[in-house]
Amino acid sequence: MSQRLSSYWAWTVIVVVLLIGFPVMVVLLALTAPFDPGRYAAGRLFRLMAVTSVKLNPLWRFSTSGLMISDPRRPYVMVSNHESYADIFLISHLPWEMKWLAKAQLFKIPVMGWIMRMAGDIPVDRASRTSGIDALARCRDRLDKRVSVMIFPEGTRSRGADLLPFKDGAFRLAVDAGVPLLPIAVAGTRHCMAKGSFRFRRATACCRVLEPVSTAGLSMDDVPALRDRVRATIDDARRALARELGVATPEESAEESAGA
Numbered sequence: 001m002s003q004r005l006s007s008y009w010a011w012t013v014i015v016v017v018l019l020i021g022f023p024v025m026v027v028l029l030a031l032t033a034p035f036d037p038g039r040y041a042a043g044r045l046f047r048l049m050a051v052t053s054v055k056l057n058p059l060w061r062f063s064t065s066g067l068m069i070s071d072p073r074r075p076y077v078m079v080s081n082h083e084s085y086a087d088i089f090l091i092s093h094l095p096w097e098m099k100w101l102a103k104a105q106l107f108k109i110p111v112m113g114w115i116m117r118m119a120g121d122i123p124v125d126r127a128s129r130t131s132g133i134d135a136l137a138r139c140r141d142r143l144d145k146r147v148s149v150m151i152f153p154e155g156t157r158s159r160g161a162d163l164l165p166f167k168d169g170a171f172r173l174a175v176d177a178g179v180p181l182l183p184i185a186v187a188g189t190r191h192c193m194a195k196g197s198f199r200f201r202r203a204t205a206c207c208r209v210l211e212p213v214s215t216a217g218l219s220m221d222d223v224p225a226l227r228d229r230v231r232a233t234i235d236d237a238r239r240a241l242a243r244e245l246g247v248a249t250p251e252e253s254a255e256e257s258a259g260a
Contacts, residue, residue, distance in 0.1 A: 038145030185237035
């Protein structure tokens with residue numbers, strides 16, 4: 001019962017933070033838009049809303065580790081595995097701004113969707129090729145304005161034990177824009193929310209920033225090998241991170257049960 005009440009509290013906190021943050025975002029955007037075309041300040045405010053929501057959530061314990069980039073305005077194409085909606089709250093703890101490529105449906109949610117648009121995040125309808133092309137063009141625009149972009153190359157949350165195949169888009173974008181990739185491994189967020197539910201659960205999670213991967217000198221012919229190399233790096237790192245946290249990956253839990 002206490003966990004259920006904590007879940008209700010956590011959702012209430014998110015709603016209240018968004019309602020308070022919305023008018024602040026409007027004012028901040030009006031003040032900074034003339035000299036901040038990349039909407040860096042507005043985006044940081046939105047990420048801080050996520051961080052605040054986590055700090056007031058008694059069920060979640062989040063942390064970050066690994067490489068912390070020295071120049072926050074050095075643009076990267078950031079890529080991560082995707083375990084749950086909680087990944088967004090976790091990765092927002094990183095101390096630099098990034099624009100998120102996100103499902104178009106999220107932008108239709110009142111208040112939150114409005115804030116996402118003001119922050120400069122990028123909607124994509126994954127069923128539409130035209131939408132995908134337009135979204136990648138917007139990502140390139142953000143990179144040109146010296147702001148990183150964040151993409152989940154699996155395209156959706158993995159429901160099973162293994163990573164889903166990575167799609168080419170993020171890697172083609174990085175090669176085309178001539179910017180490095182910044183891999184991120186996430187572990188523990190799979191346990192943050194009950195499967196098929198929006199109820200929060202007690203969980204400890206961490207995201208680890210890995211070494212950047214240069215795209216200098218690469219062409220589109222190199223994208224498949226680049227994609228697979230980054231996927232393998234993230235997969236190894238998320239397994240190691242899960243062991244450090246004491247959170248077994250689903251396949252490891254199944255193997256332990258089978259061997260018992």
